[in-house]
Amino acid sequence: MSEVLKAIRERRSIRVFGEGPVAPEELDAILEAASYAPSSLNSQPCHVTALVGLVRISELNDALKRASAKPGFDRYKDYVGQNGYSINFQKAPLFLIVGVDRLKSFCPVEDGSMVMANILLAAHALGLGAVWVNQLGAAADESNFRKVLTSFGFPSTHAVIGSAAIGRRVGPNPPAPPRVTGQSNIVRG
Numbered sequence: 566m567s568e569v570l571k572a573i574r575e576r577r578s579i580r581v582f583g584e585g586p587v588a589p590e591e592l593d594a595i596l597e598a599a600s601y602a603p604s605s606l607n608s609q610p611c612h613v614t615a616l617v618g619l620v621r622i623s624e625l626n627d628a629l630k631r632a633s634a635k636p637g638f639d640r641y642k643d644y645v646g647q648n649g650y651s652i653n654f655q656k657a658p659l660f661l662i663v664g665v666d667r668l669k670s671f672c673p674v675e676d677g678s679m680v681m682a683n684i685l686l687a688a689h690a691l692g693l694g695a696v697w698v699n700q701l702g703a704a705a706d707e708s709n710f711r712k713v714l715t716s717f718g719f720p721s722t723h724a725v726i727g728s729a730a731i732g733r734r735v736g737p738n739p740p741a742p743p744r745v746t747g748q749s750n751i752v753r754g
């Protein structure tokens with residue numbers, strides 16, 4: 566089986582990370598993979614902000630909790646304050662935020678999701694673990710949360726499509742959840 570197909574099959578969402586940072590060259594490789602994602606009309610409309618280290622990630626986490634508790638941005642309100650409601654994902658040393666230029670992209674969600682897929686696969690291929698974190702998009706236009714995003718260099722023109730916690734994978738790669746069958750059909754002739 567090709568390396569790419571093997572990586573697609575074996576990539577899993579990893580939510581607990583081992584000690585140790587993601588090396589700068591590993592981050593570079595992930596960002597390069599992100600930049601090679603296909604995009605509608607080849608607009609290449611996506612931007613990735615990389616937060617390295619727990620200090621910055623905690624700042625984002627605190628801002629996210631505050632924003633997610635506010636009316637209008639409270640899609641995740643039932644989780645705020647609960648044990649484990651956190652983007653920290655057990656101390657991930659790297660957190661990537663994928664944004665898409667709302668005016669430049671013909672298909673913002675699709676373009677951003679292609680970048681996210683490349684990020685998750687690249688992390689796996691490098692022997693790292695990663696998980697898509699969904700909560701940021703719902704809070705991204707809350708003014709105080711947006712200020713924090715802007716302070717990290719996230720472009721003001723961009724919507725958040727997804728984000729990923731990334732860190733060192735520990736232990737065996739988890740097995741894939743059973744696949745739902747009957748999700749394709751083939752028409753020939």
Ligand SMILES: Cc1cc2nc3c(=O)[nH]c(=O)nc-3n(C[C@H](O)[C@H](O)[C@H](O)COP(=O)(O)O)c2cc1C
Nearest residue numbers: 576577578579580696697698699700727739741742
């Ligand atoms: C759009 C999207 C949003 C997701 N959001 C979250 C999330 O916020 N937190 C989380 O722990 N996992 C999240 N996941 C990961 C899924 O739970 C995971 O992909 C699914 O359970 C299948 O497991 P696997 O990735 O190991 O194959 C998300 C995945 C996708 C595609």
